[in-house]
Amino acid sequence: MSEPRDNADRPLRLLGFWGPSENRTLPNPVDLVDPVWDEAERLWVADYLDHGQVAASWMGSSRCRLCTRLNGSRDLTDGYYLWPEGLAHYVLDHGVRLPAEFIDHIEQRSQALENLERDASWWQLNAART
Ligand SMILES: [Zn+2]
Known part of the structure; x- marks a missing residue:
């Protein structure tokens, strides 16, 4: 199941932004630590997070x-979600578990990319023209 591609107007979903303890409108990472979260899955999720495109750099x-x-100064995105670049550290080193819907999203994106048809004709036609 791939996600729809014709939804360019949808907002990016924020993921992994934390609020100060006195403001509980955003989650606190302490509450999301799962000490028994499978290490192989954490590595896989952290790797995905590390390979987002840079959406913004902060001072x-x-x-x-x-x-x-110190845990990064940039925001990364995959075009659907946007997260701080340090989120992989929370996942990998602290076992901060992300929502199952995001894990499913990674699985679907990976599967969709593997299943894409490949076509060399554009490359064959244009490589010689540069
Ligand atoms: Zn840390």
Whole structure:
């Protein structure tokens, strides 16, 4: 099942943004830690997060809310979701579990890319013209 491609007007879904403890409109990563989350799945999710396209760069780095290390200054996207580049660290090093709907999204995107038809004709035609 691939997601619709003709929905360019839809907003990007924010993922992995945290609120201060006094403002609970955004989640706190402490509440999402799953110490028994399978390591292979965490590696797979973190790898996907690390390979988003840069959507924005900010002046200062954010700090990890759980260990205070410097944790990136850019926002990344896959065209559907937008997350801070440090989100992979939360997943990998702290076991911060992301919603199942996002895990399904990664699976669907990976499957859809593997299943795409491949066509060399454009490359054959245009490579010699540069
Ligand atoms: Zn950390």
